[in-house]
Amino acid sequence: MKKLSLFCLVLIAVFTSNAQDSVLYRTKIWVSGKDTLNYRVLYPEHYASSKKYPLVVFLHGAGERGNDNRSQLKHGGHLFANDTALAQFPAIVIFPQLPRDSTWARMKFEMDTVAKRVKFIFPFNGQPTVPEALVKGLLDSLRNERFVDRKRIYIGGLSMGGFGTFDMLALYPDYFAAAFPICGGGNTENAALFAKKLPLWIFHGDSDRVVSVEYSRAYYKRLKELKAKVKYTEYPGVGHNSWDNAFAEKDLLPWLFSRRKK
Numbered sequence: 001m002k003k004l005s006l007f008c009l010v011l012i013a014v015f016t017s018n019a020q021d022s023v024l025y026r027t028k029i030w031v032s033g034k035d036t037l038n039y040r041v042l043y044p045e046h047y048a049s050s051k052k053y054p055l056v057v058f059l060h061g062a063g064e065r066g067n068d069n070r071s072q073l074k075h076g077g078h079l080f081a082n083d084t085a086l087a088q089f090p091a092i093v094i095f096p097q098l099p100r101d102s103t104w105a106r107m108k109f110e111m112d113t114v115a116k117r118v119k120f121i122f123p124f125n126g127q128p129t130v131p132e133a134l135v136k137g138l139l140d141s142l143r144n145e146r147f148v149d150r151k152r153i154y155i156g157g158l159s160m161g162g163f164g165t166f167d168m169l170a171l172y173p174d175y176f177a178a179a180f181p182i183c184g185g186g187n188t189e190n191a192a193l194f195a196k197k198l199p200l201w202i203f204h205g206d207s208d209r210v211v212s213v214e215y216s217r218a219y220y221k222r223l224k225e226l227k228a229k230v231k232y233t234e235y236p237g238v239g240h241n242s243w244d245n246a247f248a249e250k251d252l253l254p255w256l257f258s259r260r261k262k
Contacts, residue, residue: 059161104164185215
């Protein structure tokens, strides 16, 4: 009974946290031509339009796609909306949502019969996907406002959003001040496009059966070869949900918000 009671308390805490996050993040829609992008936005507690704030965009994973404009907060929303983050790191935080059956970056899927897992291929032609273009348009609209610090625009994402993070860096290498892709990957040939432009902190679990850890290892290796400012944290025995470990890193937000473009 004690174990059951503890389990119930944990569930209540999780649901309460998610509900609070949904309240703090305002519901918005960005429209560009015939295309729309659902997104949620978090403003600082004591927001004042006369001040300049960092701008963060976080790209969710495949499981949070849809049109409810809520699911994208499931993983990562609380990272920026907890009391400590709100007090110490006031920022404008954007969580866009992908429609179902779409992706951030262009990807192809093949079955690796040897490893018995899906193999990802990342074709790159220098052109954004529709969701990526919508995110960039939204960021541009905010970047042009006086309350956004243009030298402190950051991007991160998990799983499919980790793929999207690497892709957005390749598409817009001069745009961001720092990036933190989690359990993602991408076309390492693009690394040279942004290696000298910004610092990265990459995360992955070595027991990930959905997105192989080899994708992050390969990107880290290539970035190191290019003399990039890159950190890599790999979690032994951790599967696909390495974002839980990454979000628990006490240095993640201090590291992120201390980065500034020259």
